[in-house]
Amino acid sequence: MRRISEKGKFLILKKAFLCAFPYTIPIFAGFWFLGMTYGIYMNVSGFSFWYPLLMSMTVFAGSVEFVAVSMLLGSFNPIQALVMTVMINARHLFYGISMLDRFRGVGRKKIYLIFGMCDETFSINYTAKIPEDVDKGWFMFFVTLLNHIYWVSGAALGGIFGSFIQFDTEGLEFVMTAMFVVIFLEQWLKEKSHTSSLAGLGISLLCLVIFGSENFIIPAMLMILAALTLLRPCLEERKGEEKQ
Amino acid sequence: MTLTQQIVTIAMVVLGTLLTRFLPFLVFPPGKETPGYVRYLGKVLPAAVFGMLVVYSLKDVSVLTGNHGIPQLLAVLLVIALHKWKRQMLLSIAGGTVFYMILVQVVF
Numbered sequence: 001m002r003r004i005s006e007k008g009k010f011l012i013l014k015k016a017f018l019c020a021f022p023y024t025i026p027i028f029a030g031f032w033f034l035g036m037t038y039g040i041y042m043n044v045s046g047f048s049f050w051y052p053l054l055m056s057m058t059v060f061a062g063s064v065e066f067v068a069v070s071m072l073l074g075s076f077n078p079i080q081a082l083v084m085t086v087m088i089n090a091r092h093l094f095y096g097i098s099m100l101d102r103f104r105g106v107g108r109k110k111i112y113l114i115f116g117m118c119d120e121t122f123s124i125n126y127t128a129k130i131p132e133d134v135d136k137g138w139f140m141f142f143v144t145l146l147n148h149i150y151w152v153s154g155a156a157l158g159g160i161f162g163s164f165i166q167f168d169t170e171g172l173e174f175v176m177t178a179m180f181v182v183i184f185l186e187q188w189l190k191e192k193s194h195t196s197s198l199a200g201l202g203i204s205l206l207c208l209v210i211f212g213s214e215n216f217i218i219p220a221m222l223m224i225l226a227a228l229t230l231l232r233p234c235l236e237e238r239k240g241e242e243k244q
Numbered sequence: 245m246t247l248t249q250q251i252v253t254i255a256m257v258v259l260g261t262l263l264t265r266f267l268p269f270l271v272f273p274p275g276k277e278t279p280g281y282v283r284y285l286g287k288v289l290p291a292a293v294f295g296m297l298v299v300y301s302l303k304d305v306s307v308l309t310g311n312h313g314i315p316q317l318l319a320v321l322l323v324i325a326l327h328k329w330k331r332q333m334l335l336s337i338a339g340g341t342v343f344y345m346i347l348v349q350v351v352f
Contacts, residue, residue, distance in 0.1 A: 093267060116266050174340065
């Protein structure tokens with residue numbers, strides 16, 4: 001156990017925050033836009049702003065929150081709500097498996113890091129090059145917290161102002177696509193074998209064409225899992241060449 | 245739906261989300277040796293997942309109707325070009341997004 005003075009702790013937090021913040025700027029743009037869209041959608045569906053505020057805070061998973069609006073407008077069916085949520089969010093299972101090692105030894109923050117692991121937070125926390133002298137636990141904590149704040153404030157604002165907000169921001173939603181392309185590219189530039197990247201891209205695309213945008217994620221996940229399992233003998237050998 | 249039913253429905257959505265996020269950590273706790281296969285997946289999955297997320301973020305683009313996904317394609321190409329050139333995350337993202345907004349608001 002290390003004993004750290006109050007001032008020392010403050011400096012560690014400040015450093016981690018300043019390092020984390022720039023990574024979250026694109027997510028701020030994307031989450032305010034999407035969060036407001038979600039809040040407005042709830043507002044025009046007849047819900048007070050408390051709904052988007054509390055739901056964005058407790059669920060913190062964009063796509064399922066949009067679906068939850070139609071669940072709330074439909075007839076009461078809690079089991080269906082649970083099953084649908086698990087299906088839509090199944091991709092988080094992959095994030096957890098990828099973060100098993102990285103979340104080790106970060107203390108009690110781990111609970112919050114797992115709770116707040118949406119697509120964007122996972123992508124940043126997995127790929128960011130955290131400098132040696134920055135506490136990685138606090139870095140990931142601030143990425144998660146800032147993204148959470150952006151999402152909740154966006155949803156609440158959308159819920160409060162509803163249809164009064166004028167949209168001259170057409171196309172802003174592309175910021176999320178651009179971010180995922182950059183993250184894919186970062187991974188691409190640092191990996192030796194592109195097999196997994198290409199498998200993920202190709203299989204998802206194939207499943208999108210076959211199963212359509214509503215249903216492609218689960219088949220894509222299963223096929224990616226199958227492909228990576230079959231390729232294990234050659235991929236694991238390649239991995240050995242990289243210094244880990 | 246009554247307020248109670250709404251609260252139960254939202255609680256189910258929260259529970260389902262928590263389940264998908266916490267399950268791997270509950271099944272493979274730090275105290276226990278994680279099986280080699282799962283450690284292997286942890287290493288190779290992210291690359292595939294990032295590919296999947298790119299497709300996921302473009303899933304609602306319709307290639308057959310409207311703009312045929314041309315603005316998205318052009319903007320993605322610009323993001324790639326900017327990133328290969330400067331490798332500055334914010335520049336690539338902002339450049340691609342502004343370009344896309346101009347395309348859909350002014351050009352198309």
